[in-house]
Amino acid sequence: ETGVTQTPRHLVMGMTNKKSLKCEQHLGHNAMYWYKQSAKKPLELMFVYNFKEQTENNSVPSRFSPECPNSSHLFLHLHTLQPEDSALYLCASSQDVGLAGVRGETQYFGPGTRLLVL
Amino acid sequence: ILNVEQSPQSLHVQEGDSTNFTCSFPSSNFYALHWYRWETAKSPEALFVMTLNGDEKKKGRISATLNTKEGYSYLYIKGSQPEDSATYLCAFPQGGSEKLVFGKGTKLTVNP
Numbered sequence: 001e002t003g004v005t006q007t008p009r010h011l012v013m014g015m016t017n018k019k020s021l022k023c024e025q026h027l028g029h030n031a032m033y034w035y036k037q038s039a040k041k042p043l044e045l046m047f048v049y050n051f052k053e054q055t056e057n058n059s060v061p062s063r064f065s066p067e068c069p070n071s072s073h074l075f076l077h078l079h080t081l082q083p084e085d086s087a088l089y090l091c092a093s094s095q096d097v098g099l100a101g102v103r104g105e106t107q108y109f110g111p112g113t114r115l116l117v118l
Numbered sequence: 119i120l121n122v123e124q125s126p127q128s129l130h131v132q133e134g135d136s137t138n139f140t141c142s143f144p145s146s147n148f149y150a151l152h153w154y155r156w157e158t159a160k161s162p163e164a165l166f167v168m169t170l171n172g173d174e175k176k177k178g179r180i181s182a183t184l185n186t187k188e189g190y191s192y193l194y195i196k197g198s199q200p201e202d203s204a205t206y207l208c209a210f211p212q213g214g215s216e217k218l219v220f221g222k223g224t225k226l227t228v229n230p
Contacts, residue, residue, distance in 0.1 A: 004161065031216065042122070043162075043207070043220040056217065090162070097216045106152065106164040107218065 003027065006091050006110035013081065014118055021076040021113045023091030031097040032074040033107065034066060035090040043090065049074060050097035081117045088112045120144060122210050124221035131198050132229050138194040139224040141208030145189030152218065153182055153193055154207040162207060165193075198228040 004025045013019050025032060034046040048056035049068040063085070065077040074091055092107040123142040131137050143151060150169045156162040166175045168184040168191060175182050179196045195202055205225045209218040 033216075040222070042222045043209075043218075045217055045219075048216055058217075094216065106167060107216075108164070109154075109162040111159070111161045 004091060004093055004108050004110035006089075006113050008113060009111065010114045010116075012116045012118065013078065015081060015083070017081075018077070018079045020078065021089055021091075021115075023074040023076075023110055025072055025074075025091075025093040025108070025110075027093055027108060029093040029095050029108070030071050031094045032068060032071070033092040033094075034074065034076055035092060035109075036087050037090065037112075038084075038087040047076075048097060055097055078115075081115075083117050086115055086117045088114050120210060120212050120219045122208060122219050122221040124206075124208060124224050126224060127222065128225040128227070130227045130229060133199060135198050135228075136194065136196045137198055137226065138192050139206065139226075141191045141193070141221055143189050143191070143208070143210040145187060147213070148186040148189075149211050151184060151191050152209040152211075153191070154209065155180075155204045156207055156223070157204045165206075193224075195226070198226070200228045200230050202226060203228045 007022045031050045033048050035043045037043050045058050046060045047066045052068045063080050067075040090112040091110040094107045125140050152167050153165040154162040155165050166182045171186040173184040181194045184191045205223040207223045209220045212219050
């Protein structure tokens with residue numbers, strides 16, 4: 001497989017469930033990102049990892065817990081979510097952190113997980 | 119808080135029409151501007167990274183221009199085809215970092 005893959009593509013969960021979203025990149029990149037897109041809102045950055053270390057937490061509630069065991073894999077653990085957390089969750093990767101803007105480096109996105117919290 | 123605005127929000131054109139839409143961003147402390155194309159149920163796909171004032175980039179029938187002094191970029195599609203139907207996003211890095219701030223996008227529908 002090439003590029004950035006995400007599983008599952010769709011997820012329905014209750015507010016008391018615990019679930020995890022998985023992202024895998026096959027591009028040899030060092031940085032990985034979680035984004036959220038809610039209805040009628042722009043893509044919003046949640047977390048950034050560089051060389052497995054978290055470098056950014058964009059004021060995300062603790063019911064979202066990221067994990068990056070290696071540079072190729074990124075997880076988002078979900079616990080006690082609210083219906084308003086229903087959204088599309090996208091993963092992305094780039095060669096490095098801190099260069100996306102300065103060097104105009106591109107982020108490569110997965111297709112997303114569509115999450116519905118009941 | 120950095121604001122990236124895109125207009126129009128949505129656009130319907132006929133096959134063969136040429137079209138364009140706008141991304142506005144803060145003109146101070148410019149680093150780069152990214153354009154992405156996002157088809158429904160697929161991954162956002164990078165189109166262009168614009169870095170210099172006056173830049174013009176082209177990919178097939180799609181081109182983009184950049185004006186950093188006034189804080190806008192235009193995306194043009196010449197001779198639109200149904201396969202061009204997608205949401206076109208622009209993104210601006212906050213503080214020259216990896217934190218891309220996205221606009222809400224322009225949703226283009228090309229009718230055959």
